[in-house]
Amino acid sequence: MRVKVELWMGLGKEAGEPFGSASGMCVKLDVDVDEGSTVRDLFGQLSERYPPVSERLFERQKGEFHPDVLVTINERIVNRTKVCDLHLNDGDKLAVFPLQVGG
Numbered sequence: 001m002r003v004k005v006e007l008w009m010g011l012g013k014e015a016g017e018p019f020g021s022a023s024g025m026c027v028k029l030d031v032d033v034d035e036g037s038t039v040r041d042l043f044g045q046l047s048e049r050y051p052p053v054s055e056r057l058f059e060r061q062k063g064e065f066h067p068d069v070l071v072t073i074n075e076r077i078v079n080r081t082k083v084c085d086l087h088l089n090d091g092d093k094l095a096v097f098p099l100q101v102g103g
Contacts (some may be wrong), residue, residue: 001034001037001088002032002090003031003033003042003091004028004030004093005031005094005095006026006028006093006095007027007028007053007057007097008016008025008026008094008096008098009025009027009057009069009097009098009099010025010098036087037044037087038085038087039071039073039083039085039086039088039094040064040084042056042094043060048060057096064075064084065080065083065096066101067080068098069096069097069098070096070097070098070099071083071092071094071096071097072082072095073092073093073094074093075093075095081102092098
């Protein structure tokens with residue numbers, strides 16, 4: 001199965017290869033995942049291979065996203081407490097955004 005991952009975290013070149021950068025704000029990656037994989041499985045692997053993912057998005061040891069991010073699957077916001085247990089489907093698009101407060 002193949003899924004698309006977009007990280008809207010301003011990682012730019014910091015994310016490293018093989019992430020493609022549409023801009024300094026968004027990096028994209030197409031990932032092959034095994035049948036039955038969950039969001040936790042995917043981001044656990046990404047955070048192990050790419051330190052910026054672990055530092056800014058996903059706590060691998062806890063198996064959860066940092067509290068200051070928002071996750072969408074196929075352009076729908078998913079509850080932070082439930083997203084990690086969702087099973088992925090071929091063609092899913094996951095996006096991670098920073099939660100920001102300001103005026």
